[in-house]
Amino acid sequence: MNHIVHNGGLYKRPFNEAFEETPMLVAVLTYVGYGVLTLFGYLRDFMRQWKIEKCQNATEREEQKDFVPLYQDFENFYNRNLYMRIRDSWNRPICSVPGAKVDMMERVSHDYNWTFTYTGRVIKDVINMGSYNYLGFAQKAGTCQEAAAKVLSQYGAGVCSTRQEMGNLDKHEELEKLVATFLGVESAMVYGMGFATNSMNIPALVGKGCLILSDELNHASLVLGARLSGATIRIFKHNNMQSLEKLLKDAIVHGQPRTRRPWKKILILVEGIYSMEGSIVRLPEVIALKKKYKSYLYLDEAHSIGALGPNGRGVVDYFGLSPEDVDVMMGTFTKSFGAAGGYIGGKKELIDYLRTHSHSAVYATSMSPPVVEQIIASMKCIMGEDGTLVLISPVGKARVQQLAENTRYFRRRLKGMGFIIYGNEDSPIVPLMLYMPAKIGAFGREMLKRNIGVVVVGFPATPIIESRARFCLSAAHTKEMLDTALKEVDEVGDLLQLKYSRHRLVPLLDRPFDETTYEETED
Amino acid sequence: VQEKEELIEEWQPEPLVSPVPKDHPALNYNIVSGPPTHIITVNGKECINFASFNFLGLLDNEKVKSAAQASLKKYGVGTCGPRGFYGTFDVHLELEERLAKFMRTEEAIIYSYGFATIASAIPAYSKRGDIVFVDEAACFAIQKGLQASRSNIKLFKHNDMADLERLLKEQETEDQKNPRKARVTRRFIVVEGLYMNTGDVCPLPELIKLKYKYKVRIFLEESLSFGVLGEHGRGITEHFGINIDDIDLISANMENSLASIGGFCCGRSFIIDHQRLSGQGYCFSASLPPLLAAAAIEALNIMEDNPDIFQTLRAKCERIHKALQGISGLKVVGESFSPALHLQLEKSCGSREDDMKLLKRVVDYCMNTGIALTQARYLEKEEKCLPPPSIRVVITVEQTEQELDKAASLLKEAAQSVLN
Numbered sequence: 001m002n003h004i005v006h007n008g009g010l011y012k013r014p015f016n017e018a019f020e021e022t023p024m025l026v027a028v029l030t031y032v033g034y035g036v037l038t039l040f041g042y043l044r045d046f047m048r049q050w051k052i053e054k055c056q057n058a059t060e061r062e063e064q065k066d067f068v069p070l071y072q073d074f075e076n077f078y079n080r081n082l083y084m085r086i087r088d089s090w091n092r093p094i095c096s097v098p099g100a101k102v103d104m105m106e107r108v109s110h111d112y113n114w115t116f117t118y119t120g121r122v123i124k125d126v127i128n129m130g131s132y133n134y135l136g137f138a139q140k141a142g143t144c145q146e147a148a149a150k151v152l153s154q155y156g157a158g159v160c161s162t163r164q165e166m167g168n169l170d171k172h173e174e175l176e177k178l179v180a181t182f183l184g185v186e187s188a189m190v191y192g193m194g195f196a197t198n199s200m201n202i203p204a205l206v207g208k209g210c211l212i213l214s215d216e217l218n219h220a221s222l223v224l225g226a227r228l229s230g231a232t233i234r235i236f237k238h239n240n241m242q243s244l245e246k247l248l249k250d251a252i253v254h255g256q257p258r259t260r261r262p263w264k265k266i267l268i269l270v271e272g273i274y275s276m277e278g279s280i281v282r283l284p285e286v287i288a289l290k291k292k293y294k295s296y297l298y299l300d301e302a303h304s305i306g307a308l309g310p311n312g313r314g315v316v317d318y319f320g321l322s323p324e325d326v327d328v329m330m331g332t333f334t335k336s337f338g339a340a341g342g343y344i345g346g347k348k349e350l351i352d353y354l355r356t357h358s359h360s361a362v363y364a365t366s367m368s369p370p371v372v373e374q375i376i377a378s379m380k381c382i383m384g385e386d387g388t389l390v391l392i393s394p395v396g397k398a399r400v401q402q403l404a405e406n407t408r409y410f411r412r413r414l415k416g417m418g419f420i421i422y423g424n425e426d427s428p429i430v431p432l433m434l435y436m437p438a439k440i441g442a443f444g445r446e447m448l449k450r451n452i453g454v455v456v457v458g459f460p461a462t463p464i465i466e467s468r469a470r471f472c473l474s475a476a477h478t479k480e481m482l483d484t485a486l487k488e489v490d491e492v493g494d495l496l497q498l499k500y501s502r503h504r505l506v507p508l509l510d511r512p513f514d515e516t517t518y519e520e521t522e523d
Numbered sequence: 524v525q526e527k528e529e530l531i532e533e534w535q536p537e538p539l540v541s542p543v544p545k546d547h548p549a550l551n552y553n554i555v556s557g558p559p560t561h562i563i564t565v566n567g568k569e570c571i572n573f574a575s576f577n578f579l580g581l582l583d584n585e586k587v588k589s590a591a592q593a594s595l596k597k598y599g600v601g602t603c604g605p606r607g608f609y610g611t612f613d614v615h616l617e618l619e620e621r622l623a624k625f626m627r628t629e630e631a632i633i634y635s636y637g638f639a640t641i642a643s644a645i646p647a648y649s650k651r652g653d654i655v656f657v658d659e660a661a662c663f664a665i666q667k668g669l670q671a672s673r674s675n676i677k678l679f680k681h682n683d684m685a686d687l688e689r690l691l692k693e694q695e696t697e698d699q700k701n702p703r704k705a706r707v708t709r710r711f712i713v714v715e716g717l718y719m720n721t722g723d724v725c726p727l728p729e730l731i732k733l734k735y736k737y738k739v740r741i742f743l744e745e746s747l748s749f750g751v752l753g754e755h756g757r758g759i760t761e762h763f764g765i766n767i768d769d770i771d772l773i774s775a776n777m778e779n780s781l782a783s784i785g786g787f788c789c790g791r792s793f794i795i796d797h798q799r800l801s802g803q804g805y806c807f808s809a810s811l812p813p814l815l816a817a818a819a820i821e822a823l824n825i826m827e828d829n830p831d832i833f834q835t836l837r838a839k840c841e842r843i844h845k846a847l848q849g850i851s852g853l854k855v856v857g858e859s860f861s862p863a864l865h866l867q868l869e870k871s872c873g874s875r876e877d878d879m880k881l882l883k884r885v886v887d888y889c890m891n892t893g894i895a896l897t898q899a900r901y902l903e904k905e906e907k908c909l910p911p912p913s914i915r916v917v918i919t920v921e922q923t924e925q926e927l928d929k930a931a932s933l934l935k936e937a938a939q940s941v942l943n
Contacts, residue, residue, distance in 0.1 A: 061791070066738065067740065068707065068710065070709065091606060092609060094612060095612065096598070097599040098602060099599075102609065137601075139599055141596075145599060152591055152595060156587070157782065158577075158778060158818070159575075160576045161559060161575045161576060164549050165898075166565070166574040166575050169554075195804055195808035199642075219807065224803060228667065228671060252530060294534065294536055332809075334602075335603065340635065350540050352543045353541070362901065362902050363663045363664065365636075371601075
């Protein structure tokens, strides 16, 4: 279902999100495919058990054979018999900077993926459509890298202490001020790992007696943080505002499940861009609901910070809203800033509370100084040398615009070819549906043969019949690279019969991209 | 419907966070200007660093820094992806190989954050219904890993093997009542090599005996003992001369001795390989920046080439341990060869807050006279067994004998002036 929404003036621009339904024949064939694989899996297990086939698995020690088995047999069934066959699509080692083109180490397997050997050859200049490099800051030369090198020689690589003890460097304070200016919030705090930012701070904010309303497709870190907090968790359908409103109403009216006492607080957990679907959160409606029902909003902008919005400030900027409406703005530096780590921004009270109560500040080592410098340099590059500028520098604007242009062009061309593409028109993550298990492995391998590196995902990261290939666009991709990639995807799509879409779009004339495109409506 | 509208109108939530008083002990961080090395500038004053876990002094080492620089020039800073999606660099593979070779195990796996290492390793193996016996003084990362695993947790008194045996026997009688359930319930013991909270070692030989007697697997957390104990720095297994295959999983972080960032787990392939698909901090998080991995490799090289630094470190620890005995009002908590000691108040003032204020005055006295110290920080409401307030004293190989003696005498002075 395609819907273009102008929900009573909440949205200042059209919101085009589409999830085409799985064609019936394809669904049936996919189930059949999995059924065949399962049968073969049982057969192979049987043969391995009766020693007809050599068992390549690592096994328990002789001395510990009478201990309770560490893994359940069935747990590993999927691993042994399905994952192992196409294991070469993942964990591909690279040996250069993960920019628009990357060098990969060639590896072969002589025993059907049980072990790999490296031939020593390097596959050069593979077009990289798998790394999260949205603004193209993964570079091995340039101002950011030079600044990081200087800080590395001055400060060293590690810190050896926690923020509350002796690990709070002047660099961290500088970075936190800069992040707060970048986001437009009062204050911010940074952490060494994006995953840990969620899993260590959500428990500090909510506890027993509170309610968490979490989106169906939230990231593992949000789920873990919610579980560790001890609060009650309720799930609403992905990006579905009616489902969220119903849960909010029920929560306030009925209170806690057994005692009927009112909830202490309600926290809504959403992400800016969902990395498996490519969908963007309906932020204006979420904020309207949050205000109406007096709950708090935790926005995880891991993929959207830097990648969306005319000024690169994320999903809040994209919808033209005020950062004050979001209670907790969380994000990571791994994707758009070419570094590592996460941050939380918000009111000064919130950040002071986190400085004293966050698990990470007390028990985890602070961020490494060269990584901090990379973030500072890349943020200054986007914002302009003078950190007090709230707008965007010409260099930053060029990158943001290049990314937006690449996104629109790539999506339009792929849809025009007849593939089923999920997600929002403006999201730089492009999931292309594969469905059938054999095509997962085939797509990854065929694209690598043609010198293009893509990411394929299957169960359990996605529902079992909805496996997909995921393209991550970058401001570093030039139009030539995208055209090469599109040509190859077209070829492979015909070879593997992936063009399932039944709603073929009329291809638009390629218009020159200019600043006003953000205000135009797309026909 | 009218009622519902009213209820929605009336409901008032708590504020998102409760306000923090301005004089909260943890609110005002020490600001370190410049690198946190041997001579450290804290809050504008130059001091000798007795607070950073830089045991082998590798934070400032030129070889380590140049290895990291070379990696920075080749790869940039970030990896832009998790290990599964083009985030595996040849540096990571090399570091894993080197760590496995150094520890003499089959395989090793790297995490990008020290805290996440053990907190992701435990839930990968221990699930709902399994039983974990853990020491009371286990660090917070282990507690979070156990909480995430949803297993049954049984705490035994710190380093008390009799208490652990009692719990194991109780479990045995439970098993006999329900043998079917017992056959699928996994059991684990989680201990630390050198405890962060108390500075002593776990009695590993007795634990191995208990392991085979009651068929329990052992997970060993070696963050403080890696690169410190043992003739070549291989940790507590080398210290006690135990076959490393007897320990099911060794987990450590690279943020102490190796002066880098991140953590690793090592052990047999049968065990470690499982984490590549079910370790949450491994699969769902970006991989370690290559420059930090290169720094860790170079640090390992230095450790392998200079095995005498471990002996030097131990000698310094013994020296200061002796020198700190007999300070009136403060008692030393920790083994004589432990590089991370605690100084606790001999007699408490009555409340934890007052104790902490008193210790803060001791710390401030020392900072003003040139020794950088810190209080050990905990989350008071979250810890299962909260240790008493203390000052953390960290010994590194870079500290000279004069500096050690100076630190000891300054602490004596501070204790005299503040506590009397």
